[in-house]
Amino acid sequence: MVEPHRLRRKSQERLHERIIRQLLFLSAALSVFTMLAILGTLLFQALSFFQEVSLIEFLTETRWTPLFQPQYFGILPLITGTLLVATIALLVAVPIGLGTAIFLSEYAPESVRRSVKPVLEILAGVPTVVYGYFAITYVTPQLQGIFGNLTVFNALSAGLVMGLMIIPMISSLSEDAMVAVPRLLREGAYALGAKKFEVAIRVVLPAAISGVIASIILAMSRAIGETMIVSIAAGSTPRLTLNPLVSIQTMTAFITQLSLGETPFGSLEYRTIFAVGITLFIMVLAINLVGDWIKRRYWERY
């Protein structure tokens, strides 16, 4: 059916109606300008950075010391630091988030489901600076009781707390995917003599796997872009290591560290944060696009 307003001819549209339409269009187009501005600023500053530092050094050098002499600009330590913390976070959040999703979708009575979900949503709403505080004042001292050689700043504590933060991202998206699995599949399995846990784990989980994977990928992008927890608890020592017990630095924490000190505009150090920023932006955007693609492409339509 044709919308009524489409029957009217353009020329009949009154002047102020047309102005309103154009104003509304401009506010929608602002989102495109925002994206262009992000790309433009990052590219412009990063290109001017790469006039002084070669892209080869940036990608292959294993030392990152832009703040003192001799300066080395190898982003690898920041990338491994970022991935280390994100991996720890996912190791925490994937099993817990999936367990929660299976429980809520397959086992929990409606009343439990309706009270547990909002509580978990709170985890996603707590400001990240609060998680940073929690990591450094509570989790790190507790961990030091277990690992004697744990330094004050470390990837483990930041990763564990970040895992707590992203649990609801995984649990709610995965649960949506599991609830969408039709009853017929479950009943078919019961008819074959399957028990409840076999239906949940061997039928529902595989049937919802694309939604589950999409939720994990989106949680990973969130973990990589997270800034405050790692700035507070993971340290500012760029180091090419997989040891979670020592101080490291992530890409986001480096950007924060330089922002604190009011670096003079236009200096090489100032442009460095944009070179790191564009690396972070490309990584996160690529991960998000893959996540969206999986969600759209493989979302089973029953």
Add this chain to the structure above:
Amino acid sequence: MGEVLVLTGKKSHSKRSITRVLIGPLVLPTLIFATLIGMVGLGILLVQTFTVGLPWLDLDFLNNFPSRHPEEAGIRAALFGTLWIAGLTALFSFPLAIGAAIYLEEYAPQNKFTRFIDVNISNLAGVPSIVYGLLGLAVFVQILALGRSVLAGALTLTLLIMPIIIITAREAIAAVPRHYRLAAYALGATQWQVVRRAVLPSAMPGILTGTILAMSRAIGEAAPMLAIAALVYVTFIPTGPLDRFTVLPIQIFNWVSRPQAEFAGLAAAGIIVLLLVLIGMNSIAILIRNKYQRRLAE
């Protein structure tokens, strides 16, 4: 489905029975345990923060400026900075985001450009907040020469939360029944009259709820605000949009980064204030939603 069929096969029948008997009863307790971890984690976080922070929370704490002496330090500058930032951000983002949502739901032709705007908005919602900080630093602080001001901070947060408001506002607008529009058109209303008199009033509770939730995200943001405001000693209240500022999350970050235990107490007290502000805003959002749902049910 092949997996399920194996259950009835003869192959490894006895082994299967053993796992069924041994593992089966453990599954539900494991799942409940997993569900509890998230909730227990949240509980420990809240209890720990309140026990450490409450002794530091008094009227002086709200009224004093930051200080090197923990017992004299307060959040006056940060509270007013947060008020300024939140006020301006709401002022900018609300009309712009609603305008964008109205355009996309009610006006936009179904073509490639509309689809492009659509994809673009969901991509923007996934950009890390620190990247918005870099954008604001380069564009508002430097190129537009606003300096490290309240205005630069509010504009940055506006861009950050616009995608969130647009997405929820679109849902609210799309949920308005079609016959509201048709009835208004039948009375001879122009398209804008339909939007303003028929669509917006019934979509408004949903839009407001989404805006309040996005604002509570903005108030808790520390990373982009650090990039804009930097970590400075602010012992004054902003008197205009071009003044320098600090906000609650920056002040908390500042105290967290100091090694002395007193400052951890101050940080916890600051967190309590921040959480109370957020709980207040979320309660308002829930009230609006409940009232609206009741009205629909009648």
